[in-house]
Amino acid sequence: MAPKVLVSDKLSETAVQIFRDRGIEVDFRPELGKDKDALAEAIGEYDGLAIRSATKVTPSLLEKATRLKVVGRAGIGTDNVDKEAASKKGVIVMNTPFGNMITTAEHAIAMMFAVARQIPEASASTHAGKWEKSKFMGVELTAKTLGVIGAGNIGGIVCDRAKGLKMKVIAFDPFLSEEKADKMGVEKVELDDLLKRSDFITLHVPLTDGTRNILSKENLLKTKKGVRIINCARGGLVDEEALAELLKSGHVAGAAFDVFAVEPATENVLFNLPNVVCTPHLGASTTEAQENVALQVAEQMSNYLLDGAVENALNLPSMTAEEAKVMGPWVKLAGNLGSFIGQLTDEPIKAINILYDGIVADMNLPALNCSVVAGIMKKSNPDVNMVSAPVVAKERGIQISTTNQDKSGAFEGYVKVTVVTDKRERSIAGTVFSDGKPRFIQIKGINIDAEVGEHMLYTTNEDVPGIIGTLGGVLGKHGVNIANFTLGRAKAGGEAIAILYLDGSLDQNVQAELAATGLFKQIKPLEFDAV
Numbered sequence: 001m002a003p004k005v006l007v008s009d010k011l012s013e014t015a016v017q018i019f020r021d022r023g024i025e026v027d028f029r030p031e032l033g034k035d036k037d038a039l040a041e042a043i044g045e046y047d048g049l050a051i052r053s054a055t056k057v058t059p060s061l062l063e064k065a066t067r068l069k070v071v072g073r074a075g076i077g078t079d080n081v082d083k084e085a086a087s088k089k090g091v092i093v094m095n096t097p098f099g100n101m102i103t104t105a106e107h108a109i110a111m112m113f114a115v116a117r118q119i120p121e122a123s124a125s126t127h128a129g130k131w132e133k134s135k136f137m138g139v140e141l142t143a144k145t146l147g148v149i150g151a152g153n154i155g156g157i158v159c160d161r162a163k164g165l166k167m168k169v170i171a172f173d174p175f176l177s178e179e180k181a182d183k184m185g186v187e188k189v190e191l192d193d194l195l196k197r198s199d200f201i202t203l204h205v206p207l208t209d210g211t212r213n214i215l216s217k218e219n220l221l222k223t224k225k226g227v228r229i230i231n232c233a234r235g236g237l238v239d240e241e242a243l244a245e246l247l248k249s250g251h252v253a254g255a256a257f258d259v260f261a262v263e264p265a266t267e268n269v270l271f272n273l274p275n276v277v278c279t280p281h282l283g284a285s286t287t288e289a290q291e292n293v294a295l296q297v298a299e300q301m302s303n304y305l306l307d308g309a310v311e312n313a314l315n316l317p318s319m320t321a322e323e324a325k326v327m328g329p330w331v332k333l334a335g336n337l338g339s340f341i342g343q344l345t346d347e348p349i350k351a352i353n354i355l356y357d358g359i360v361a362d363m364n365l366p367a368l369n370c371s372v373v374a375g376i377m378k379k380s381n382p383d384v385n386m387v388s389a390p391v392v393a394k395e396r397g398i399q400i401s402t403t404n405q406d407k408s409g410a411f412e413g414y415v416k417v418t419v420v421t422d423k424r425e426r427s428i429a430g431t432v433f434s435d436g437k438p439r440f441i442q443i444k445g446i447n448i449d450a451e452v453g454e455h456m457l458y459t460t461n462e463d464v465p466g467i468i469g470t471l472g473g474v475l476g477k478h479g480v481n482i483a484n485f486t487l488g489r490a491k492a493g494g495e496a497i498a499i500l501y502l503d504g505s506l507d508q509n510v511q512a513e514l515a516a517t518g519l520f521k522q523i524k525p526l527e528f529d530a531v
């Protein structure tokens, strides 16, 4: 069945066309972004949801999203998506981090000019037939200090453009290295320093718990008298009430805001104050940017839904379509190894160690890790997938570590998963043969060669005669057909393992009868996703 995508915000038609061209069913219903009840009613039908900033992806919406696999944000900010809730539900969240950055930086620069020269008010006054030439005295930008809060993609472009305007640019960004700041030709400063020195302050950080209210009343009071503040990032970064007071008192000379704490903003304390320029979240609204983000989000969502390629995901490591093709069998192997060992482990898991050797050590290991962990977690939580598994593991305090090396002898590469509990450590290794099929190659240090089967029975015992006969006898008596089997042992008379491939799931009675023979140390039916 073709995947189905809902577009619930005003995206360019390009997105719809791309989905259709890729064979994805698509419903374009931008009105749903503003109607959370209607959206909740519709969402159950869809595998993908393409949005901008109007649609709010909340835990209650996700609860109704029984088929949903991907949320694609045609834009940058994803503060309207509850990413933790999405991860828990196994829904991947992706954005388009570059498509609208130039456009948004240009808007910030335009807003800086607008507030420096009071262009909107002067324009309205001129339209009204007044000729108030002496009322609108502005300030020059040249040689003024611009304080940039957040020097990432957009902030970086703003820095570059501002330098072109001959401004002195200082930046506060804890993640900006001195080297990068040097290269950008900006001075890296602490926030207090930026507040004290800037003639203009522009914000370019995402809205997170760390940035919310970054321009609080306390911080606004630290600014230089006559400062002008530009916010084209997110409402919630600036204390609007405090700013309004400081504008009225004349401490702040002007503000230019594109984003507001509550949107759509039909009323706000900043409205109608002198020298406050407002636009209705237009930062990304150019033809060019909207084409870019629509095209990119539709391609990314299609690649994920059709080929499992992961690009620009905020809650899953990236994997290109090319990588997904090469890594596909290894991702499957990783999941099977996790599932095998997860099904064997009945006690709480403390740690998972994953060893990658040979060719696999050069692959996209974060993605493989997710697959191993998802396989392990499936036992206790059948709905877990690559997106939600690391969250579930973290919630349970499970430590995950990886090692990569290049020592493989007999195999081009292999993966070994070790699970640590209070009682023991268990490990299993596997590889991918040239036929592209995953194989288990070592269990408990014993070499075997076992393919993955949908219904398997795993037993361990002391290496004595008669084991296979007993297994065959008991299973035969209960009408369970053995399609195949494979054996391994440490040494003659030592520990031995058997893996039987069955035509169906194993009944509890059969297990009890095998246990009653006293021949087996462990009897574990194992189930794998259809292979």
Ligand SMILES: NC(=O)C1=CN([C@@H]2O[C@H](COP(=O)(O)OP(=O)(O)OC[C@H]3O[C@@H](n4cnc5c(N)ncnc54)[C@H](O)[C@@H]3O)[C@@H](O)[C@H]2O)C=CC1
Pocket: 075, 076, 077, 078, 097, 100, 101, 104, 149, 150, 151, 152, 153, 154, 155, 172, 173, 174, 175, 176, 204, 205, 206, 207, 210, 211, 232, 233, 234, 258, 259, 281, 282, 283, 284, 285
């Ligand atoms: N008005 C609009 O229409 C648009 C608004 N935006 C907003 O702009 C924001 C920034 O976008 P990009 O530059 O593309 O993101 P980015 O991720 O490239 O840059 C953000 C920067 O903020 C820095 N940062 C994070 N926490 C910080 C903190 N506590 N203090 C100082 N710096 C901190 C990061 O280190 C990073 O360098 C987006 O998150 C979005 O909310 C983006 C596009 C359009």
Ligand SMILES: O=C(O)C(=O)COP(=O)(O)O
Pocket: 052, 053, 054, 074, 075, 076, 077, 078, 100, 281, 282, 283, 284, 285
């Ligand atoms: O990309 C972003 O972060 C934006 O804020 C743009 O929002 P929009 O898509 O115009 O609703």
